[in-house]
Amino acid sequence: MAETALYLIPVQLSDGDLSCVLPASNIALVSEIKYFIVENVRSARRFLKKCNRDIDIDSLTFYELNRHTDPRAVSGYLAPLEAGNAMGVISEAGCPAIADPGADVVAIAQRKGLRVKPLVGPSSVLMGLMGSGFNGQSFAFLGYLPIEAGQRARKLKEMERRILKEDQTQIFIETPYRNNSLLAELARVLPASLKLCVATDITGPAERIVTRPVKEWARHQVDLNKVPTIFLLYK
Structure with a gap:
């Protein structure tokens, strides 16, 4: 049986064989947990069924945690854990609490002195960094860049400064349907001295991690429209 803990359960980044990206111990563990805090109930149910088609989904309890969730409700989600039950946290993709609202409930669990147990699994942020050839000892994940042009320009200048002055890799993402416009903008406005790594469909069949x-x-036509992508900058 799963021990009493808040298990942070990674999800595959792309469709395919779960056994290629998740340890067998993870897949076995989810069958023993009855309470889940999830970013999206539908995708979480689909993931659990992929782990074990014999799971009785209707017997499970799901608490949804995303940008629509009332922050006042989140602390109550941990009631089953406080009563001695194992609980799982499932993101839409990748590792829970990394660029993910699951971090909020993990923070509450830590404040309450409850056991938190992260499981091994894929992180597009770390895997993109691993494949980039950039500095892996000092790096910053910035999430989404600002949409407003002036704020975005200031953020790019700040990133440039950190790269040159602090020797720090800068990592960021964009809404997938804006990937192409972001790539064109980066090629147009950033200094030629910098290098850009574009990591797409990590662990998926169309995976490409290219640094130039x-x-x-600007001279390479790459279609990133609606493709999960991580951007990394370094000198």
């Missing part, structure tokens, strides 16, 4: 000088990206 910024200006070279």
Whole structure:
């Protein structure tokens, strides 16, 4: 039986064989948990069925945690854990609490002195960094860049400064349907001295992790529309 803990359960980044990206111990563990805090109930149910088609989904309890969730309700989600039950946290993709609202409930569990147990699994942020050839000792994940043009320009300048002054890799993402416009903008406005790594469909069948000088990206036609992508900058 699963021990009493808040298990942070990674989800595959792309469709495919679960056994290629998740340890067998993870897949076995989810069958023993009856309470889940999830970013999206539908995708969580689909993931659990993929882990074990014999799971009785209707017998499970799901608490949804996303940008629509009332923050006042989140603390109550941990009631089953406080009563001695194992609980799982499931993101839409990748590792819970990394660029994910699951971090909120983990923070509450830590404040309450409850056991938190992260499980091994894929992180697009770390896997993109691993494949980039950039500095893996000092790096920052910035999430989404600002949409407003002036704020975005200031953020890019700040990233450039950190790269040159602090020797720090900068990692960020964009809404998938804006990937192409972001790539074009980066190639147009960033200094030629910087390098840009574009990591797409990590662990998926169309995975590509390519590092080039910024200006070279303008000469390469790459369609990133609606493709999960991580962008990394370094010198």
